Amino acid sequence: MSNANHKHRALEAGLLTCLECGQISRVAKLPEGSSVRCPACRATLEPRKANMITRTWALVLTGYILYIPANLFPIMTMEMVGNSEKETIFSGVVELFQSGMWAIGLLVFCASITVPLMKLVGLTVLLISVQCGWNWRKRDRTRLYRVIEFIGRWSMLDVFLLSILVAVVNLGGVATIDPEIGMVFFASVVIITMFAAKTFDPRLIWDRAPTQTAS
Template sequence: MLVEVSDAPKALHHCPRCHTAVYQRIPDSLARTWAFLLAAMALYIPANLYPILTLVSFGQKNSDTIISGVFSLMGAGQWSIALIVFVASVLVPIVKIVVLLFLVLSVQLKIQWRPDVRTRMYRVTELVGRWSMVDIFMISILIALVKLQALANVDAGPGAAAFAAVVILTMLAAMSFDPRLIWDVLEEETNE
């Protein structure tokens, strides 16, 4: 009999393959992952089309999307920051969406290809995904710094809200995906 002391599930056993703690299954894992993933994919478009921030300086208004912000940073000679923004704000969300899409489809189509590799893909995706918030933190810091000085005005645009939603939704999609589903196909094969 399992008695829960807190909201966090307790480990019942250890995995015979990797020796990590095994927890209870996530209810409706695939349905939840699909819902979060589809919402993230839908919001990824406005996150990249709409301005992520608007700068008003000396009467001139300049709005930047994520990509135009990367190009602006490159034009200003800030190659390292441009690379960080590109990786965290463009590359990571796309790769995370594609990997999660692949994992969910591989489970639903009962693909048996390299479950160990797919499990590692999931773990890396879950770990790396939260670094996409770097862009939102940069905007927050920039707004706070500029508000302290009266020379310019910086405001977050609608793209920032959509981008933050994409990051949060992909994090929720990764958290709701149960990687044990990858291994279930092998269990079904041995039971038949």
């Protein structure tokens, strides 16, 4: 369906692509500080997402900083017939492992601890590679970006789990689960990394390809 024998790139051909509706437009040279809107859907047209590297770096660094308290502070307090126990994200995983449910434990471990960290590390690698103009494994890096973008939502697992636990285990003095401050940090990490993935523009991975400049 596509003519792959000679690859043209839209921006190099002087064309702007609307990321919302896919409309391709030719735009006269843009003066500084002006903007155009897509003629079809009225979304703002940009050659590349504006200030992408600065914005993504800011979100990624915030994510790293918040990742620490998210894992150190307890996310909930369990009160079971008199004895109260604070649980962090990691101790919740350990508890699942200890009670023999290693499959579920592994799932929660991946969704809550591995995925946010992998997203942050992955975006850091992508950002550095774009800034240094690496010409290396562009296809794989684009794929890495797509995985990061797709997988992020599953980190919300622990947030939803807490919302179910605090709603159901609410029996006054007998058994109660209350939310703790760690959950705020954790939820922030999930949301900030999702925004960071959305801000990143994978087209910059391809922008300095020497094979593609010939048109």
